Amino acid sequence: MNKQETYDYLKNCGVEFEITEHPAVWNMDDVAQLEMPHPEADAKNLFVREDKTTSYHMITVRGDKRVDLKALRRAEGLRQLKFANGQELSDVLDLYAGAVTPLGLLNDETRSVTLYLDAYFLQPPALIGAHPNDNTATVWLKTEDLIRVIEAHGNPVKTVEL
Numbered sequence: 001m002n003k004q005e006t007y008d009y010l011k012n013c014g015v016e017f018e019i020t021e022h023p024a025v026w027n028m029d030d031v032a033q034l035e036m037p038h039p040e041a042d043a044k045n046l047f048v049r050e051d052k053t054t055s056y057h058m059i060t061v062r063g064d065k066r067v068d069l070k071a072l073r074r075a076e077g078l079r080q081l082k083f084a085n086g087q088e089l090s091d092v093l094d095l096y097a098g099a100v101t102p103l104g105l106l107n108d109e110t111r112s113v114t115l116y117l118d119a120y121f122l123q124p125p126a127l128i129g130a131h132p133n134d135n136t137a138t139v140w141l142k143t144e145d146l147i148r149v150i151e152a153h154g155n156p157v158k159t160v161e162l
Helices: 003-012 028-032 069-076 086-093 102-107 143-153
Strands: 017-021 043-050 056-062 081-083 114-118 127-130 137-142 157-160
Touching: 003 017, 003 102, 003 137, 043 086, 043 127, 056 102, 069 081, 069 157, 086 102, 102 114, 102 127, 102 143, 114 143, 127 143, 137 143, 143 157
Parallel strands: 056 114, 114 157
Antiparallel strands: 017 137, 043 056, 043 081, 127 137
16 A cells, blocks of 8 residues: 555544654654654554564554564564565565555555554553655554554554563
């Protein structure tokens, strides 16, 4: 799904959302230069795979938070986690570096990518910002709506303390 298709999909699912258009951002340093309406809800997304497998996972945390991949691996019983490369990102989620987003799971035809969502996003105001499969905008929506849409698509969502 491209940006407009993502908006249309969310509308068809009955999801209310707000859109912030902005210049392309490639990392969290770029995002920090922008004036965003909900900075507390800004998310950082990592696309990883388990070593020596084709099991992929997306990890979504607050934009300013570091992720301890070893701790997540141990807690969830996963193999060693490595960052997926750009080709894998394109092949599995039809995304490019800089546009990694949980909404990209809507492009996962096999519905096999697990979303590990930081429990932080369920705390008030329970809002999350995500790219609409394009890094020139951020969609602000309720976290529960994001979870509902991803699970309805068929991808597993695990809320974890990261």
